Amino acid sequence: MELKEILYDQMRLSSRLVRKLKRTKNILVNGNKIAFHARLRKGDRVEVIMEEESNQFEPQNIPIDVVYEDMDLLILNKQPGLVVHPTKGHPIGTLANAIVYYMQERGESFKIRFVNRLDRDTSGLIIIAKNPYIQQELSKQMIDNQVEKRYLAVIKGCLETEKGTVDAPIGRPYPEDITRKVYAGGQPSITHYEAVEQLKDATVVRLLLETGRTHQIRVHMSYIGHPILGDELYGGKADILIERQALHAEILRFLHPRTGEPMEVKASIPADILELITKLS
Structure with missing residues (x-):
C-alpha cells in the first residue's frame, strides 16, 4: 500500500x-x-506532525463556561450577547478573545477552530477543535448530518399541532441585507419542532435541526407565524421580558473523532430564558 x-x-x-x-x-x-x-x-x-499555530486575537478576561474539554476538544456554553469571532464591527470582546485568555491562564496553546457558530444573542453550545484533524472530522460529520443539534426556544402564540416539521428553502436574496428569507432560490432547510410547555400567548419548544443554515430556526419559526420572542429581526419584536431572542443551543450529539465514542453534551438553560418562562407561566 x-x-x-x-x-x-x-x-x-x-x-x-x-x-x-x-x-x-x-x-x-x-x-x-x-x-x-x-x-x-x-x-x-x-x-x-500537527504543528501548533498561533492565534492573532488579543487575550481578554471574559468569563467562559466550559462544558467539556479534552486534548482535542473544547466545548463551551456561550452566554448571550457575545460575538463568536472578531469582525470589523466587533474587533474585540468576542468569544475568541476570551478563549485566548483562558489558554494563557492554563499554559496551553492551540489555534482556535470553531466547528459551529451561534448568533451573538443566541446562547448555548459551541465546539472548538484544538487541531486540524479534529476540525476536519467534525466538519465531515456536520456535512453528513451525523451531528444532532437540539435547541430550546420560546415562541410567540400557540402551535396548532404539538409536533411538526418546517421544510422550506432559506436564502439571502439581497446580499446587502443580513436577513434570510424562505424563497424558491434558497438552500434546502429542515427544522423539526415539538411543544413542551404552553405559556401565556407563548410556547416553549424544543427544535432539532436537520440542516444548518444561517438563522434557520429564527427564519422558520417566523415563516410559520410563530417568531421567537425578542427576535426583532424576524418579527419577534422587542420584548420587555427578555432583551434578546429566546433561543438556546441546548444539546449536541456526535461521535468523538479520535475514539469514535458517542458524545452528548448539554448546556444549562440560561437565567434570562428561565425568567421569561416563569413570568409567562
Whole structure:
C-alpha cells in the first residue's frame, strides 16, 4: 500500500491538510521523510506532525463556561450577547478573545477552530477543535448530518399541532441585507419542532435541526407565524421580558473523532430564558 493511501483512506486526512503537511514536511515513516508514492511494508510506522499555530486575537478576561474539554476538544456554553469571532464591527470582546485568555491562564496553546457558530444573542453550545484533524472530522460529520443539534426556544402564540416539521428553502436574496428569507432560490432547510410547555400567548419548544443554515430556526419559526420572542429581526419584536431572542443551543450529539465514542453534551438553560418562562407561566 502506498503512503498516500494510508493518509487518505486509513487516516482519512483531507486533501487540503495533506498538501499542507507535505509542504511543511511533517509526514514521516519510521521517523524519516519518504516519497509520497512510496510503498509501505507491514510494521511501518506513519507519523503525522500537527504543528501548533498561533492565534492573532488579543487575550481578554471574559468569563467562559466550559462544558467539556479534552486534548482535542473544547466545548463551551456561550452566554448571550457575545460575538463568536472578531469582525470589523466587533474587533474585540468576542468569544475568541476570551478563549485566548483562558489558554494563557492554563499554559496551553492551540489555534482556535470553531466547528459551529451561534448568533451573538443566541446562547448555548459551541465546539472548538484544538487541531486540524479534529476540525476536519467534525466538519465531515456536520456535512453528513451525523451531528444532532437540539435547541430550546420560546415562541410567540400557540402551535396548532404539538409536533411538526418546517421544510422550506432559506436564502439571502439581497446580499446587502443580513436577513434570510424562505424563497424558491434558497438552500434546502429542515427544522423539526415539538411543544413542551404552553405559556401565556407563548410556547416553549424544543427544535432539532436537520440542516444548518444561517438563522434557520429564527427564519422558520417566523415563516410559520410563530417568531421567537425578542427576535426583532424576524418579527419577534422587542420584548420587555427578555432583551434578546429566546433561543438556546441546548444539546449536541456526535461521535468523538479520535475514539469514535458517542458524545452528548448539554448546556444549562440560561437565567434570562428561565425568567421569561416563569413570568409567562
